[in-house]
Amino acid sequence: MTTDRKIRVLAAKPGLDGHDRGIKVICHALRDAGMEVVYTGLRQTPEQIVATAVQEDVDVIAMSVLSGAHDYLFPRVMELVREKGLSDVLVIGGGIIPEEDIPALKAAGISEIFGPGTYTKDIVEYIRKNVKRPGG
Amino acid sequence: MFDKEKTARLKQRQREWEEKTEAKLAKAPERQTTFQTLSEIPVKRLYTPADLPDLDYEKDLGFPGEFPFTRGVQPTMYRGRFWTMRQYAGFADAEESNRRYKYLLEQGQTGLSVAFDLPTQIGYDSDHPLAQGEVGKVGVAIDSLRDMEILFEGIPLDRVSTSMTINAPAAVLLAMYIVVAEKQGVSSQNLNGTIQNDILKEYTSRGTYIFPPQPSLRLITDIFAYCSREVPKWNTISISGYHIREAGATAVQEVAFTLANGLAYVEAARRAGLEVDVIGPRLSFFFNAHLDFFEEIAKFRAARRLWAKLMKERFGAKDPRSMTLRFHTQTAGCSLTAQQPRNNIIRVAFQALSAVLGGTQSLHTNSMDEALALPSEEAVQTALRTQQLIAYETGVADTVDPLGGSYYVEHLTSVIEDQAMEYIRRIDELGGAAAAIEKGFIQKEIQESAYRYQKAVEEGRRIVVGINKFQVKEPPPKGLLRVDPRVREHQVRKLKEVKDNRDGQKVAAALARLKEAAQGTDNLMPPILEAVRAYATLGEICDTLRSVFGEYTAAAIV
Numbered sequence: 001m002t003t004d005r006k007i008r009v010l011a012a013k014p015g016l017d018g019h020d021r022g023i024k025v026i027c028h029a030l031r032d033a034g035m036e037v038v039y040t041g042l043r044q045t046p047e048q049i050v051a052t053a054v055q056e057d058v059d060v061i062a063m064s065v066l067s068g069a070h071d072y073l074f075p076r077v078m079e080l081v082r083e084k085g086l087s088d089v090l091v092i093g094g095g096i097i098p099e100e101d102i103p104a105l106k107a108a109g110i111s112e113i114f115g116p117g118t119y120t121k122d123i124v125e126y127i128r129k130n131v132k133r134p135g136g
Numbered sequence: 137m138f139d140k141e142k143t144a145r146l147k148q149r150q151r152e153w154e155e156k157t158e159a160k161l162a163k164a165p166e167r168q169t170t171f172q173t174l175s176e177i178p179v180k181r182l183y184t185p186a187d188l189p190d191l192d193y194e195k196d197l198g199f200p201g202e203f204p205f206t207r208g209v210q211p212t213m214y215r216g217r218f219w220t221m222r223q224y225a226g227f228a229d230a231e232e233s234n235r236r237y238k239y240l241l242e243q244g245q246t247g248l249s250v251a252f253d254l255p256t257q258i259g260y261d262s263d264h265p266l267a268q269g270e271v272g273k274v275g276v277a278i279d280s281l282r283d284m285e286i287l288f289e290g291i292p293l294d295r296v297s298t299s300m301t302i303n304a305p306a307a308v309l310l311a312m313y314i315v316v317a318e319k320q321g322v323s324s325q326n327l328n329g330t331i332q333n334d335i336l337k338e339y340t341s342r343g344t345y346i347f348p349p350q351p352s353l354r355l356i357t358d359i360f361a362y363c364s365r366e367v368p369k370w371n372t373i374s375i376s377g378y379h380i381r382e383a384g385a386t387a388v389q390e391v392a393f394t395l396a397n398g399l400a401y402v403e404a405a406r407r408a409g410l411e412v413d414v415i416g417p418r419l420s421f422f423f424n425a426h427l428d429f430f431e432e433i434a435k436f437r438a439a440r441r442l443w444a445k446l447m448k449e450r451f452g453a454k455d456p457r458s459m460t461l462r463f464h465t466q467t468a469g470c471s472l473t474a475q476q477p478r479n480n481i482i483r484v485a486f487q488a489l490s491a492v493l494g495g496t497q498s499l500h501t502n503s504m505d506e507a508l509a510l511p512s513e514e515a516v517q518t519a520l521r522t523q524q525l526i527a528y529e530t531g532v533a534d535t536v537d538p539l540g541g542s543y544y545v546e547h548l549t550s551v552i553e554d555q556a557m558e559y560i561r562r563i564d565e566l567g568g569a570a571a572a573i574e575k576g577f578i579q580k581e582i583q584e585s586a587y588r589y590q591k592a593v594e595e596g597r598r599i600v601v602g603i604n605k606f607q608v609k610e611p612p613p614k615g616l617l618r619v620d621p622r623v624r625e626h627q628v629r630k631l632k633e634v635k636d637n638r639d640g641q642k643v644a645a646a647l648a649r650l651k652e653a654a655q656g657t658d659n660l661m662p663p664i665l666e667a668v669r670a671y672a673t674l675g676e677i678c679d680t681l682r683s684v685f686g687e688y689t690a691a692a693i694v
Contacts, residue, residue, distance in 0.1 A: 011694075015254070015266075015269060015270055016254035016255065016257075016258055016260075016266060016267075016270050016344075017254065017270075017274075017343070018254075018338070018342050018343015018344055019343070019382075020343065020383075021382065021383045021384050021470070021586050024583050024586065024587075024694050025384075025583075025586050025587050025590045027694040028583070028587045028694065029587075029590070037694070039692045039694045040692060041690055041691070041692030042343045042690060042692075043258075043266075043343075045265075045266065067254055067270060067273050067274050068270075068273035068274060068509075068510070068619065069254075069268075069269035069270045069273055070269075071269065071621070072268055072269025073269050076269075096507065096508065096509065098508060098509055098616055098618075099612035099613070100612065115474050116472075116473065116474040116507045117473055117474055117475055117507075117600075117602075117603045119594050120590060120594065121594060
C-alpha cells in the first residue's frame with residue numbers, strides 16, 4: 001500500500017438506538033478532514049459491524065450508542081474484532097456514556113470514548129494521531 | 137393593522153433613526169456585525185409597526201379559540217386550566233416504572249407519559265437476540281398484556297390521561313391499554329390519552345420503524361378508523377417535530393416537515409375513506425422548545441396558523457376542531473450539556489417558558505442530568521417544579537398569548553410561516569412527505585442543518601455556555617440513575633411464565649386471524665385486540681405482521 005492512502009473509517013450504529021445526528025455530523029467532519037467514511041446505517045449487530053470492517057478494509061471503527069446499551073455492545077464488538085484478527089484497527093466510541101463506565105470499556109479494548117459536547121476536530125485529531133496503520 | 141399614513145410616516149422616521157444610529161456605530165459598535173436567530177433568520181436592531189405592513193389583525197391573528205388560532209386553541213387558555221404537566225418516564229420493568237408513575241402523580245404531575253425501551257418500540261420481545269443490552273434501558277420493557285397490567289396497577293385509567301411514545305407497534309400497545317382499562321371496568325369510550333403513532337418521522341429522525349411506509353400508513357389509518365368509533369377521546373396520533381428538531385433541523389424545518397407529515401396522514405386517511413372532520417379533531421402535535429426564546433414562541437404560533445389554513449383550504453375542513461393544532465412540547469434534549477449539568481435547569485426553564493408563551497397544551501421539562509443518563513428522581517422533581525413555578529408564580533398564564541402584538545414576535549411568526557410553507561410546496565412537488573423521505577430530501581436537509589450548527593459552535597460563532605465559553609474543570613457527576621442489568625433476566629422469566637400459563641391454541645388462532653386480516657383489507661385493531669387478550673406477546677404479534685408486510689430497511693444516507 002502507498003502512504004498517501006486515505007484513512008478509512010467505518011462509522012457504525014450498533015444496537016437498536018436511532019439517534020444518528022451525532023454519527024452523521026462526525027461522518028461529514030471526517031470526510032471534510034480528508035478521510036474516507038463508510039456509514040453502516042442504524043441497527044447493526046456487532047457481527048455485521050465487524051464483517052463490514054473486514055470487507056471495507058478500514059483503519060478505524062467509530063461507534064455511537066445513546067441508548068445505554070454500550071455496556072454490552074462495545075465489548076462485544078471488541079471480542080469479534082480480536083476474533084477476526086483486526087488488532088491493527090483503531091476502535092473508538094461515543095454517545096451518552098457515564099464516566100464510570102469508561103474504564104471497563106477501555107479495558108475491553110476501546111481506545112477512546114467521546115461524550116456529548118466533543119468537538120469533531122478533536123476526534124479528527126485523535127484518529128490521525130492514534131490510527132495504527134497511518135496512511136494504510 | 138396600523139393606519140397606512142401613519143405607517144408611511146413611521147417608516148420615514150425609522151429610516152432616519154437607523155441612519156443616526158449607524159453613524160454612531162464606529163465609536164460604539166454592536167457585539168456582532170449581523171444578528172440571526174438559532175435558525176439563521178436575520179434579526180434587525182428594532183421592530184416597529186412598519187415591519188408588519190400587511191398584518192391584518194382579524195385575518196392573521198384573530199381571537200383565541202377562533203380561526204386561524206394564532207393566539208391559541210381555546211378562548212381562555214391557561215385562565216381555565218394550566219397545561220398538562222406530563223413528564224416522560226419509564227425504565228427497567230413495569231414494576232419499577234409503576235412506582236415512578238405513582239411518585240410523579242403524588243408530586244402533582246397531571247398526566248402520564250410512557251417511555252418504552254427500544255425492543256418494545258421495534259416489536260421485539262425481551263428474549264430476542266437483538267434485544268441484548270437494550271432491555272429496560274431507555275424505557276420500560278413491555279412484552280405482553282401481563283406487563284401492561286403491572287405498569288398501570290393501582291392507577292385508575294378513567295382519571296388520568298396517558299401519552300405513549302410508541303410508533304411502529306402503536307396498535308398493539310393501544311390494544312393492551314384498552315384491555316387493561318376493560319379489566320379495571322373502564323370503557324374505552326372514556327379513555328383519554330395519546331399514542332405517538334407517527335411513522336414518517338421515524339424514517340427521517342428517530343429510527344424505530346418496523347414495516348415499510350405503505351403498510352405502516354394502513355396501520356395508522358386503521359387506528360384512526362377504529363378509535364373514531366370505539367375510543368373517541370383518544371388522540372390517535374402525535375405528529376412530531378420534536379425528533380426532527382433534535383436530529384438537527386431548524387425551527388422552520390421543524391414546522392415544515394411536521395406539517396408535511398401531517399398532510400400525508402390526512403391524505404392517507406382520506407384515501408381510506410375517512411372524512412377530514414372525523415379524523416381532524418383527533419390529530420395532535422408534538423414540538424420541541426429550543427433555545428432561541430422568541431423564535432420558539434413565534435414557531436408555535438406560526439405552526440398553529442399554518443395548520444389551520446392548510447386544513448381549511450387544502451382539505452375543506454368545516455369543523456373548527458379539525459383546524460386547531462393542539463400540541464405537546466418537550467424542552468430540547470440536544471441543548472443540554474454534560475458539562476456543568478446544573479446549567480441545564482436554567483436552559484430548561486427558559487425553554488419551558490417559551491412553550492407556555494407559545495400556548496402549549498402539555499409540557500415535559502427535561503431533567504438536568506439527561507445528557508449523562510436517565511433522569512434521577514431528584515432531577516425529575518426539579519424539572520417538574522420548573523413548570524409549577526411558571527404556572528403558579530410568574531403570572532405569565534393569566535392572560536392569553538401575552539406576546540401577541542409584539543412587533544418582533546409577529547414578524548418572526550410570519551417569516552416562519554412563510555418559509556415553512558415554501559418547504560411544504562417543495563415537498564408537494566416531490567410527491568408529498570412519504571416520497572420526499574424516499575428520495576432522501578428531508579434527511580439531507582436535516583443533516584445539513586445539524587452539521588452547520590456543529591461548525592458554528594466549533595468555530596465559536598455560536599456560544600454554548602460550558603462548552604466553548606465559561607468552561608470549568610469539574611469532577612464526574614454523582615448519583616446518576618443506572619438500570620439494573622438483571623432487568624433482562626427478570627423480563628425473560630416473566631415472559632416464560634406468561635407463555636407457560638396461557639392457552640396456546642387460543643394464541644395460535646388469534647395470530648392466524650391477524651395474519652389473514654393483514655393479507656386482506658379488514659381493520660387490524662379487532663384481531664390485534666383478540667391476540668392481546670389471549671396474551672400473545674408483542675414480538676409474536678409484530679412477527680405475524682412482519683411475515684405479511686416485510687421490514688423496512690433504510691438507506692444509509694450521509
